[in-house]
Amino acid sequence: xxxxxxxxxxxxxxxxxxxxxxxxxxxxxxxxxxxxxxxxxxxxxxxxxxxxxxxxxxxxxxxxxxxxxxxxxxxxxxxxxxxxxxxxxxxxxxx
Numbered sequence: 001x002x003x004x005x006x007x008x009x010x011x012x013x014x015x016x017x018x019x020x021x022x023x024x025x026x027x028x029x030x031x032x033x034x035x036x037x038x039x040x041x042x043x044x045x046x047x048x049x050x051x052x053x054x055x056x057x058x059x060x061x062x063x064x065x066x067x068x069x070x071x072x073x074x075x076x077x078x079x080x081x082x083x084x085x086x087x088x089x090x091x092x093x094x095x
Contacts, residue, residue, distance in 0.1 A: 006080040011040065014083040020092040032082060035063035039075035044068045 006014075018033055025033070038045065045064040050057035067075055 006077055008076075010080050011076045014080040017087055017092055018083050021086055021090040022093050023090045025086055025090070029086060031059065031063035033079065033086075034060060035065075035067050036075050036079040036082060038064040039067035039070055040072050040079055043072050 015037070024030075045061065045068060047061065049065075050061050052058075070078075
């Protein structure tokens with residue numbers, strides 16, 4: 001598989017585009033974006049797993065922890081590529 005490598009400015013542009021999608025992505029898509037973003041920005045999740053009743057925290061923890069061990073630059077590349085697929089699927093608003 002051939003990977004495209006993106007710069008930090010490409011990553012920052014992808015963040016902006018992800019906020020301008022015409023439709024809200026599904027929960028699975030949002031979790032993918034969250035996990036890849038956190039892995040790119042902070043590396044492996046070092047926080048303990050949230051408690052049983054912290055549903056939002058637990059969902060975010062799993063989304064990030066899924067990428068444990070993935071090089072942050074590779075996570076950034078995956079984020080940019082994933083945003084491109086979401087832009088193709090949903091389009092972006094002009095605002």
